[in-house]
Amino acid sequence: MRVELGRRVAIEYRVLLESGEEVDASPAGEPLWLICGLARAMPWNLELALVGLETGQSRSVTLPPEQAYGERVEEAVREVDPAMIPAEAHRLGAALIAEDGYGGRKVSRVVAVEPGRIVVDHNHPLAGRTLTFEVTVVEIGEMATAAEGTSGRSGP
Incomplete structure (x- = not known):
């Protein structure tokens, strides 16, 4: 079986900056499940690059x-x-998570805290960076149902 758009796929991955520094990776033995082409877990262009791969590739x-x-x-x-921000997030570096209305999540970061003033960066932490994704297909599941496609659920 090959990866195709709309199919559930488990991947192991590493994300590297141009310097070679690893900035993200799937935990060992815990692949990331996604529905190929929804671009909720990874960038769309990366998910497109998975199309045609087989398990182990x-x-x-x-x-x-x-x-x-x-x-x-x-x-x-x-x-x-x-x-507008929970009291526990009134600290530098705090992550704020909001749903985007399509089942996805948007993470923002607190970048400045002063009396009566908080500054939040809504950019993705890796915005503006050229990234290399090293991906291995661990398992290929069934096609997602219409409900899964709209909810973002992507387990096996």
Whole structure:
């Protein structure tokens, strides 16, 4: 069986910066399940590169920022009313997670905290970076159902 759009796929992966520094990876023995082509877990262009692979096959894909997590947008760094943020997140580096309305999650980071003022960066942490994804297909599952395609559920 080969990976195709709409099929559930388990992958092991590493994400590297141009310097070769690893910035993300699947935990050992815990592959990431995704529905190929939904681009909820990984960038769309990476998921497209999985199409045609079989279990056990690997691929290395280098994506420029516009094909990965986008360019950094300075306007996405905004001052936020502290009352709009949970008290436990009133600290530098705190992650704020919001749903995007399509079943996906958007993570923002607190980048400045001052009395009466909090600044949040809504850019993806890897925005503006050229990234290399080293991916191995661990398992190929069935085609996702229509409900899974809209909910984002992607387990085996």
